[in-house]
Structure formats: structure tokens, C-alpha cells
Amino acid sequence: MLSLDLPVIAAPMAGGPGTPALVRAAARAGGLGFLAAGYKTPQAVADEIAAMAGDSVPFGVNLFVPNPVPVDLAAFRRYADLIAGEAERYGIALDAGSPTEDDDHWHDKLDVLRAHPVPVVSFTFGIPSRDDLAVLRATGALLVQTVTTVAEAEAAADAGVDALAVQAAAAGGHSGTFTPTRPIADTPINDLVAAVRRAVDLPLIAAGGLATADDVAAALRAGAQAVAVGTVLLRSDEAGSSAIHKAALADPARTGTELTHAFTGRPARALRNEFTDRYSALAPYGYPALHHLTSGMRRAAAAAGDPERVHLWAGTGFRHATAEPAAAIMNRLAGTALTHPLTHPAREATHDRHRS
Known part of the structure; x- marks a missing residue:
């Protein structure tokens, strides 16, 4: 073709x-x-x-x-409680009651x-x-x-x-x-x-x-x-990348990437930021449940120009x-x-x- x-x-x-x-x-x-x-x-x-x-x-x-990667409900709720403060700074209340599995x-x-x-x-x-x-x-x-x-x-x-x-x-x-x-x-x-x-x-x-x-x-x-x-x-x-994403890719202070499932419950490579540093080792697997859990926080952080609570997807060649x-x-x-x-x-x- x-x-x-x-x-x-x-x-x-x-x-x-x-x-x-x-x-x-x-x-x-x-x-x-x-x-x-x-x-x-x-x-x-x-x-x-x-x-x-x-x-x-x-x-x-x-x-x-x-x-789907079904999430353990207890682990899902523990994670929601753990990251609740990250969302609350933008007035976002995380819905930890029932994971969205679509x-x-x-x-x-x-x-x-x-x-x-x-x-x-x-x-x-x-x-x-x-x-x-x-x-x-x-x-x-x-x-x-x-x-x-x-x-x-x-x-x-x-x-x-x-x-x-x-x-x-x-x-x-x-x-x-x-x-x-x-x-x-x-x-x-x-x-x-x-x-x-x-x-x-x-x-x-x-x-x-x-x-x-x-x-x-x-x-x-x-x-x-x-x-x-x-x-x-x-x-x-x-x-159509966000302004903060484009800026992060060009930021000399961003020195590396990592595979993380902290944002979506499924492994994805991203620029390291505060969120990945704090939560990559603590997040449960669970897709799309974690994606839906964190999506409101990520949108609000992007709107506020905060790159530390956004998924800055990037491969290892990001410097180019x-x-x-x-x-x-x-x-x-x-x-x-x-x-x-x-x-x-x-x-x-x-x-x-x-x-x-």
C-alpha cells in the first residue's frame, strides 16, 4: 500500500x-x-x-x-490517597471510590x-x-x-x-x-x-x-x-504538544528519561520530574484505571504551567x-x-x- x-x-x-x-x-x-x-x-x-x-x-x-490491566482495588485506593495532595493543589479531588475500566x-x-x-x-x-x-x-x-x-x-x-x-x-x-x-x-x-x-x-x-x-x-x-x-x-x-512539554524537552536541566507507570498504570517512557521521582516505585499497575485517576490532575497541571505533575512523554533521543x-x-x-x-x-x- x-x-x-x-x-x-x-x-x-x-x-x-x-x-x-x-x-x-x-x-x-x-x-x-x-x-x-x-x-x-x-x-x-x-x-x-x-x-x-x-x-x-x-x-x-x-x-x-x-x-486491560485490572487494578487491585485496595492498591488503587492507597495510591489515590498517596497522590491526593498533588491534585488538591489544583482543587482536584481524586475519585478513589470505583476505578474506571473502559x-x-x-x-x-x-x-x-x-x-x-x-x-x-x-x-x-x-x-x-x-x-x-x-x-x-x-x-x-x-x-x-x-x-x-x-x-x-x-x-x-x-x-x-x-x-x-x-x-x-x-x-x-x-x-x-x-x-x-x-x-x-x-x-x-x-x-x-x-x-x-x-x-x-x-x-x-x-x-x-x-x-x-x-x-x-x-x-x-x-x-x-x-x-x-x-x-x-x-x-x-x-x-500539538503543550507549551510546558515543548519547554521541558529543551530544558538543559532535564537530564534523562525513565519508564514509569505512575501516571497511567502502564509503562511509558517520560522525562523525569517530581511526580515520577516520588511515585514510580509506589504506583500499582492498573490500566486504564490509573490513567483516569490522574488525568484531571495532569490537565490542571498543564493548564497551570506546572511540568512536575504532567506526563512528559519522551524517548531517549529527546535532545534531538x-x-x-x-x-x-x-x-x-x-x-x-x-x-x-x-x-x-x-x-x-x-x-x-x-x-x-
């Missing part, structure tokens, strides 16, 4: 950074961009697809696959994509059922599964997806691991790509800590057909995030690898449909 002039993809970034403007800029640069459906209402997803439809450029939509409107979003087909659909957190994959395949979409291990890659290949996004632990934001309560191996992206390449015969997109042209070239040599980048685009002109147009960033990352096709048998038919 894809024949990219640049082997660089703007990764889906839920929560605001992944705007239609960023997706559009990635496509016009010769790459590809993904709208992030995670946390949005089905109507908001439909509206963003409609906003892209008039541009006649390829793009993808990323879905969070329901793979599926991010999974079936409604499938209905949106069935009614409004898009060129590419990718999945994070788990593999959809075969019936759900069949629903999306019938729309003509290329199906891309995020995986973090060889075992996950083999399972995804058995399920019948078309390509894999191979994500290393260095990636910013949530890990796509299927088993979030287990330790995440710190395997370098090129080693992980090479291992997956040996195990499955599918096109691979490398992701995780890729921030320079040398990084991209090395991932392609390791066996990837393209790379996906997110953190290096967070300060781009078209990104620059304030400039996304196209300039993507072209620089591509370096001399200006043509590296990722193809799919339905490409021409799908392109014809979207041109019409």
Missing part, C-alpha cells in the same frame, strides 16, 4: 501532539503520519479523518486495543473506520481478534501491529497482519508491550529488528530512540523498511527534538535514504479509491 519517498513515519502520539497538521506535513514531505485515536471520542476520530480526507494524502489511524470505545471506533476507510490502521497494546481484523481488512486498509518482542511478532504474524511496527524500550510514551506488568527488555532497536526479521517474513517499521540520520540508516540496515519517530517531532511547528517544520526534521532524518518502499498488494486499488 505504501511506497514512501522518505522511509520516515510520524508515529501516532495520543493526547494532543499528533495533530492532523502534523500528519499532513509528514505525508507532504514524502513520508506518512498517523492520527492517534487513543483517548478520543469516536466522533472526534471521525472529525479528524474528515479533516484529512480532503487532502488526498496517505495517512494512518492508530487504535489502542483493549488489553475499552476506549473500541467497537465504536471500529464502526468509524468501517464507515470512513483510511489507508492504514495500526494497533497498540494487543492484537485485535480475527473478526475485528477481518472488519478492518474489508475496508482495504493495511494492518500494522506494534510489537516489542519476537514472541509478539510471531503472534501478530499468525493473526494475519500486513506489517509490524517493532518498538524498542527507548521509545517515548507508552510501550506497546502485550504484558505490561512484566519487565521490558532494554534491547537496542537494531538488535530487536534483526531478531524479528529472522523470525517473521513481514515488512518492519522500526521505532524507539531513533533521532538522527545515522539512527535511521542503521535501522534500515538492520532490516526495517521504514522507521517511525515521535519524540523528535514533539517540538515541531505542527505538533527541534523547533522547526516537521518536513525539515523528517528530511534530515532520511539523510541519503530517500527511497525505501514499503509495499502492499492492495496499494493501487486503495490509492485509486482515496483519489476518487
Whole structure:
């Protein structure tokens, strides 16, 4: 389906950074961009697809696959009590009575994509059922599964997806691991790509800590057909990142990242701040319960310009995030690898449909 002039993809970034403007800029640069459906209402997803439809450029939509991590109720309430003071400074009372355990409107979003087909659909957190994959395949979409291990890659290949996004632990934001309560191996992206390449015969997109042209070239040599980048685009002109997030990425006092489940109950890589330092070792696992528990606090902190109680998602290459147009960033990352096709048998038919 894809024949990219640049082997660089703007990764889906839920929560605001992944705007239609960023997706559009990635496509016009010769790459590809993904709208992030995670946390949005089905109507908001439909509206963003409609906003892209008039541009006649390829793009993808990323879905969070329901793979709940049920939270222990007693541990949930203890954690809510522990962090209550962080929220109270903004007049937020945490609801510790009953955890919210939802599926991010999974079936409604499938209905949106069935009614409004898009060129590419990718999945994070788990593999959809075969019936759900069949629903999306019938729309003509290329199906891309995020995986973090060889075992996950083999399972995804058995399920019948078309390509894999191979994500290393260095990636910013949530890990796509299927088993979030287990330790995440710190395997370098090129080693992980090479291992997956040996195990499955599918096109691979490398992701995780890729921030320079040398990084991209090395991932392609390791066996990837393209790379996906997110953190290096967070300060781009078209990104919807908050002002405090952009400032934190450029702050020389921010010296490192860590995997933490303190904000959402699921491991995600972020810049260290006061909240991660205090609570990463104390938080229980529980997704999406902790996400909903802390979301009001995080929104209020962002509105107040407080970076210490906000999830500052960032990969290990965050120092390379620059304030400039996304196209300039993507072209620089591509370096001399200006043509590296990722193809799919339905490409021409799908392109014809979207041109019409």
C-alpha cells in the first residue's frame, strides 16, 4: 500500500501532539503520519479523518486495543490517597471510590473506520481478534501491529497482519508491550529488528530512540523498511504538544528519561520530574484505571504551567527534538535514504479509491 519517498513515519502520539497538521506535513514531505485515536471520542476520530480526507494524502489511524490491566482495588485506593495532595493543589479531588475500566470505545471506533476507510490502521497494546481484523481488512486498509518482542511478532504474524511496527524500550510514551506488568527488555532497536526479521517474513517499521540520520540508516540496515519517530517531532511547528512539554524537552536541566507507570498504570517512557521521582516505585499497575485517576490532575497541571505533575512523554533521543517544520526534521532524518518502499498488494486499488 505504501511506497514512501522518505522511509520516515510520524508515529501516532495520543493526547494532543499528533495533530492532523502534523500528519499532513509528514505525508507532504514524502513520508506518512498517523492520527492517534487513543483517548478520543469516536466522533472526534471521525472529525479528524474528515479533516484529512480532503487532502488526498496517505495517512494512518492508530487504535489502542483493549488489553486491560485490572487494578487491585485496595492498591488503587492507597495510591489515590498517596497522590491526593498533588491534585488538591489544583482543587482536584481524586475519585478513589470505583476505578474506571473502559475499552476506549473500541467497537465504536471500529464502526468509524468501517464507515470512513483510511489507508492504514495500526494497533497498540494487543492484537485485535480475527473478526475485528477481518472488519478492518474489508475496508482495504493495511494492518500494522506494534510489537516489542519476537514472541509478539510471531503472534501478530499468525493473526494475519500486513506489517509490524517493532518498538524498542527507548521509545517515548507508552510501550506497546502485550504484558505490561512484566519487565521490558532494554534491547537496542537494531538488535530487536534483526531478531524479528529472522523470525517473521513481514515488512518492519522500526521505532524507539531513533533521532538522527545515522539512527535511521542503521535501522534500515538492520532490516526495517521504514522507521517511525515521535519524540523528535514533539517540538515541531505542527505538533500539538503543550507549551510546558515543548519547554521541558529543551530544558538543559532535564537530564534523562525513565519508564514509569505512575501516571497511567502502564509503562511509558517520560522525562523525569517530581511526580515520577516520588511515585514510580509506589504506583500499582492498573490500566486504564490509573490513567483516569490522574488525568484531571495532569490537565490542571498543564493548564497551570506546572511540568512536575504532567506526563512528559519522551524517548531517549529527546535532545534531538527541534523547533522547526516537521518536513525539515523528517528530511534530515532520511539523510541519503530517500527511497525505501514499503509495499502492499492492495496499494493501487486503495490509492485509486482515496483519489476518487
